[in-house]
Amino acid sequence: MMADIEHKTDRPTAHKEDRHFVTALARGLEVLACFRGGDTALTNQEIAQRCKLPRSTVSRLTMTLTKLGYLIHLEDSGRYRLGTACLALGSSILARLDVRKMARPLMQELAEFSGGTVSLGMRDRLSMLYIESCRGPGALALTLDVGSRIPLATSAIGRAWLALASARERLDAMEQVRELDDVAWPQIRRGIEEGIEDHRALGVTCSFGDWQKDVNGMARAFQPGGGLPVMAINVGGPSSSLSKEFLLEEVKPRLLRVVAQLEEGNVSLR
Missing domain, CATH: 3.30.450.40 (GAF domain)
Structure with missing residues (x-):
């Protein structure tokens, strides 16, 4: 049960009442956050299930994140894994x-x-x-x-x-x-x-x-x-x-x- 909760709990709280809150940015970050240490790569469907987002929305987000280097698209399987841009961010903070x-x-x-x-x-x-x-x-x-x-x-x-x-x-x-x-x-x-x-x-x-x-x-x-x-x-x-x-x-x-x-x-x- 708690393993399932761990995935679901990482969804950001809704901020629709805040006009300064950028929903598209939040969803993009949510896609990146859904990857876990044991994940090699995820499909759009798996990402959509974890983030509770429509698959069409996830497809647009993963394409954008791939172009920016935050995801890598594995053409042979259609899956995505985290890209080097994520590594650069994480390494910078940890350092x-x-x-x-x-x-x-x-x-x-x-x-x-x-x-x-x-x-x-x-x-x-x-x-x-x-x-x-x-x-x-x-x-x-x-x-x-x-x-x-x-x-x-x-x-x-x-x-x-x-x-x-x-x-x-x-x-x-x-x-x-x-x-x-x-x-x-x-x-x-x-x-x-x-x-x-x-x-x-x-x-x-x-x-x-x-x-x-x-x-x-x-x-x-x-x-x-x-x-x-x-x-x-x-x-x-x-x-x-x-x-x-x-x-x-x-x-x-x-x-x-x-x-x-x-x-x-x-x-x-x-």
């Missing part, structure tokens, strides 16, 4: 995030100690987008890397972001999640509320089998400063090697020290 440079050695040390995966993420609509990731010796089973997305509402790192976000941002995100699945919403809301309380009382949010039943994780959100948005760092891995007790008793103090060092640092977006 300017000083917080990644500061965080990486600290994260790698934590990954080596925990044996799990340690990732730095920021919100992208209703997903958390990994912008840095380090693996410990036992983390091969969890192959999330830079550019990976996980759901905002059910992951430890997403709940950490919700815990530190402004009240307006949090309520807006929660309302969007509710609109996607009214049936599952009460359980999802309880998880979010528990995560916010854990972040306040324990210093971290936890997800023990909530995102994936055999994955444990915890996270801490922080304000990196320098005009950057709220970010969060998580530690996660298979529940068989990262028990709840180990994470809370051994890993949590080290995670909190990592975050404290980043908050004290002078990070910026140059």
Whole structure:
């Protein structure tokens, strides 16, 4: 269910009431955003289904994006994959995030100690987008890397972001999640509320089998400063090697020290 939600939640909120909102531009960006880390290429039909747009509209958008270099058309299959113009944009942003440079050695040390995966993420609509990731010796089973997305509402790192976000941002995100699945919403809301309380009382949010039943994780959100948005760092891995007790008793103090060092640092977006 949450895998489906992850695709649907990345649709931008309607802004028809805003005369400055350019719908055609939003749809074009929506097409680019529908590609995921595991996607090699997509057809117009697949893009239309993910974006909930008419296929004729998608055909015009993909043709335009191809001419601009944001998509590449594979003539033998009729599919599209992301082009080098997207790579240039992403690389430019990542290169300017000083917080990644500061965080990486600290994260790698934590990954080596925990044996799990340690990732730095920021919100992208209703997903958390990994912008840095380090693996410990036992983390091969969890192959999330830079550019990976996980759901905002059910992951430890997403709940950490919700815990530190402004009240307006949090309520807006929660309302969007509710609109996607009214049936599952009460359980999802309880998880979010528990995560916010854990972040306040324990210093971290936890997800023990909530995102994936055999994955444990915890996270801490922080304000990196320098005009950057709220970010969060998580530690996660298979529940068989990262028990709840180990994470809370051994890993949590080290995670909190990592975050404290980043908050004290002078990070910026140059």
